[in-house]
Amino acid sequence: MTYTTGAAEDYLKTIYAHTEWQTDLITPSALAVRLGVAPSSVTEMVKKLAASGLITHVPYGPLALTDAGRLRATAVVRRHRLIETWLVGEMGYDWDEVHDEAEILEHSISDRLLEAINARLGFPAHDPHGDPIPAADGTVQRPAALLLADAEVSHSGTVLRISDRDPAVLRELAADLIGPGTQFTLAAPFTIVLADGQSRLVTPAAARSIWVTA
Amino acid sequence: MTYTTGAAEDYLKTIYAHTEWQTDLITPSALAVRLGVAPSSVTEMVKKLAASGLITHVPYGPLALTDAGRLRATAVVRRHRLIETWLVGEMGYDWDEVHDEAEILEHSISDRLLEAINARLGFPAHDPHGDPIPAADGTVQRPAALLLADAEVSHSGTVLRISDRDPAVLRELAADLIGPGTQFTLAAPFTIVLADGQSRLVTPAAARSIWVTA
DNA sequence: GCCAAACTTTCGGCAAACCGAAACCTCGCT
DNA sequence: AGCGAGGTTTCGGTTTGCCGAAAGTTTGGC
Numbered sequence: 309m310t311y312t313t314g315a316a317e318d319y320l321k322t323i324y325a326h327t328e329w330q331t332d333l334i335t336p337s338a339l340a341v342r343l344g345v346a347p348s349s350v351t352e353m354v355k356k357l358a359a360s361g362l363i364t365h366v367p368y369g370p371l372a373l374t375d376a377g378r379l380r381a382t383a384v385v386r387r388h389r390l391i392e393t394w395l396v397g398e399m400g401y402d403w404d405e406v407h408d409e410a411e412i413l414e415h416s417i418s419d420r421l422l423e424a425i426n427a428r429l430g431f432p433a434h435d436p437h438g439d440p441i442p443a444a445d446g447t448v449q450r451p452a453a454l455l456l457a458d459a460e461v462s463h464s465g466t467v468l469r470i471s472d473r474d475p476a477v478l479r480e481l482a483a484d485l486i487g488p489g490t491q492f493t494l495a496a497p498f499t500i501v502l503a504d505g506q507s508r509l510v511t512p513a514a515a516r517s518i519w520v521t522a
Numbered sequence: 523m524t525y526t527t528g529a530a531e532d533y534l535k536t537i538y539a540h541t542e543w544q545t546d547l548i549t550p551s552a553l554a555v556r557l558g559v560a561p562s563s564v565t566e567m568v569k570k571l572a573a574s575g576l577i578t579h580v581p582y583g584p585l586a587l588t589d590a591g592r593l594r595a596t597a598v599v600r601r602h603r604l605i606e607t608w609l610v611g612e613m614g615y616d617w618d619e620v621h622d623e624a625e626i627l628e629h630s631i632s633d634r635l636l637e638a639i640n641a642r643l644g645f646p647a648h649d650p651h652g653d654p655i656p657a658a659d660g661t662v663q664r665p666a667a668l669l670l671a672d673a674e675v676s677h678s679g680t681v682l683r684i685s686d687r688d689p690a691v692l693r694e695l696a697a698d699l700i701g702p703g704t705q706f707t708l709a710a711p712f713t714i715v716l717a718d719g720q721s722r723l724v725t726p727a728a729a730r731s732i733w734v735t736a
Numbered sequence: 737g738c739c740a741a742a743c744t745t746t747c748g749g750c751a752a753a754c755c756g757a758a759a760c761c762t763c764g765c766t
Numbered sequence: 767a768g769c770g771a772g773g774t775t776t777c778g779g780t781t782t783g784c785c786g787a788a789a790g791t792t793t794g795g796c
Contacts, residue, residue, distance in 0.1 A: 313782075313783090335743080335744090336744065346786075347744065348745075348785070348786075350744090351745055368745080368790095369744095395635070399635060412632075413627075413630055418623055420623075421613060424613045424615075527752075550775095559753085560755055561773075561774065562756075563753070563754055565774065581761085582760095582762065582774055
C-alpha cells in the first residue's frame with residue numbers, strides 16, 4: 309500500500325540516515341533511541357513497514373530499506389534539506405536553528421510548494437550543513453568522506469559536512485568560521501590549521517561531527 | 523488545558539469563520555457538514571472543547587466561542603491568511619490555488635517562521651481574497667460589508683472580499699479582473715458596471731461570494 | 737556447552753479522531 | 767396536547783501510534 313503517514317516517514321528517514329555516512333545496518337533498539345520511542349513501538353511499526361514492502365526485516369535481526377523504502381526515505385530527506393536551505397537562505401535562520409522547523413514542515417509541505425522553493429533557491433545541491441540534497445528521483449551525490457576524529461595527523465582536506473545532530477557543535481563551529489568548504493590540515497589530534505594559517509582547537513564532540521574529504 | 527491538536531484547531535477555526543461575516547451561531551450539524559465529519563464526531567469534540575473552556579455549549583443547543591476560544595481561532599486564521607498571502611505574493615500561486623496548502627501548513631508552521639513571513643510581506647492587513655488578517659493579539663479589523671447578492675440596484679461601492687470557498691468563482695472573477703478594491707455600481711441584479719464603464723455579468727454563485735462596502 | 741545479559745517481540749492498554757446505528761430531545765404543526 | 771421530523775447524543779467499534787510488563791531469542795563469556 310501507499311502508507312505515507314508522518315510517523316512512517318520518520319522511521320524511514322531515520323533508517324536511511326543511519327546508513328548515509330556509514331555502512332552497518334541499524335537495529336530496532338538503536339532506531340528506538342534515535343526516534344525517542346519505546347522498543348515495542350519500533351517492533352510494531354517495523355511490521356507495518358515490512359508488510360508494505362518498504363523495509364526488510366528478519367525477526368531479531370537488523371533493518372534494511374528496500375528500493376521502494378529508500379525512494380520514500382530520500383523524498384523525505386530531500387524535503388527536509390530543501391526546507392533547511394530555504395530557512396537559512398531566505399528566512400533569516402542560522403544553521404543551528406533550522407532542524408526542528410524542518411522536522412515538522414517536511415511532513416506537510418506539498419510537492420508543488422517544495423519545487424517552488426527549490427527553484428527560488430536555484431536548485432541547490434547541498435543544505436547549509438553540507439549534506440547532499442537528493443534529487444527528485446532519489447539519486448544522491450555523496451562524496452567519499454571521513455570523520456575528522458578518524459583522520460590521521462597531517463591529513464589535509466576540505467570540510468564536506470557537519471552533522472546537524474548537535475546545535476551546540478554547530479554554534480561552536482560557526483563562531484570558529486568552520487563550515488562546509490573550509491580547507492584545513494590536521495596538525496595534531498583536535499587541532500586544525502586553516503588555509504590562512506590560523507589554528508583551531510575543536511572539541512571531541514565537534515571532531516565526531518565533522519566529515520572531511522578522504 | 524492547552525489542547526491544541528490540529529483537529530481542535532480546525533473545529534475552532536470553522537466555528538469562528540461561521541460568525542465572521544454573519545451573526546447567527548453555528549449548530550453542531552452545520553459544523554459537521556463544513557468539516558466533512560459525522561455529527562457524532564462533532565459531539566465528541568464539542569465536549570472536549572467545552573471542557574477546555576474554548577467554547578460554550580448547552581446540550582442540543584448551538585455553539586459559541588469563549589474569549590479563549592476566539593483567541594485560539596483567530597491565531598489559526600492569522601496563520602492561514604498569512605500563508606495564503608505569502609503563497610500568492612512570493613511563491614507564484616494564484617488566489618484560487620492557495621487554500622488547500624494553507625489548510626495544512628497553518629497547523630505546522632512555527633510562530634517564528636510565521637513572523638518571518640509576515641515581515642517579508644510587509645505586515646499585510648488583508649489576504650489575497652480581501653479577508654482581514656487578525657493581529658497577533660486576536661484583534662481583527664473588519665469593515666461593514668454587504669453581500670453583493672443582497673445589494674439594491676444602483677448601489678455603488680468597492681469590493682471588500684471574495685469568499686475563498688469556491689475556487690471556480692475565484693477563477694471566474696480573476697478572468698473578469700474583479701477583486702478586492704474593484705469599484706463598481708450595481709446596474710441590475712447580477713450586472714455591475716466597473717469604474718472604467720465596462721459592465722460585467724456575475725453568476726449567482728459569485729454574487730453570493732462577493733462582499734462589498736455598505 | 738551453558739547461562740545470563742541484552743535485545744526483541746508479544747500482549748494488554750491508552751488516547752485521539754473518526755464512524756454508524758440506535759436512543760434521545762425539541763419544536764413546529766395540527 | 768400530541769406527534770413526528772430532524773437534529774443531537776450515546777454507544778460500541780475502528781485505526782494509528784504510543785506505552786510498560788512479561789515472555790521469548792540470541793549471543794558472548796566462561
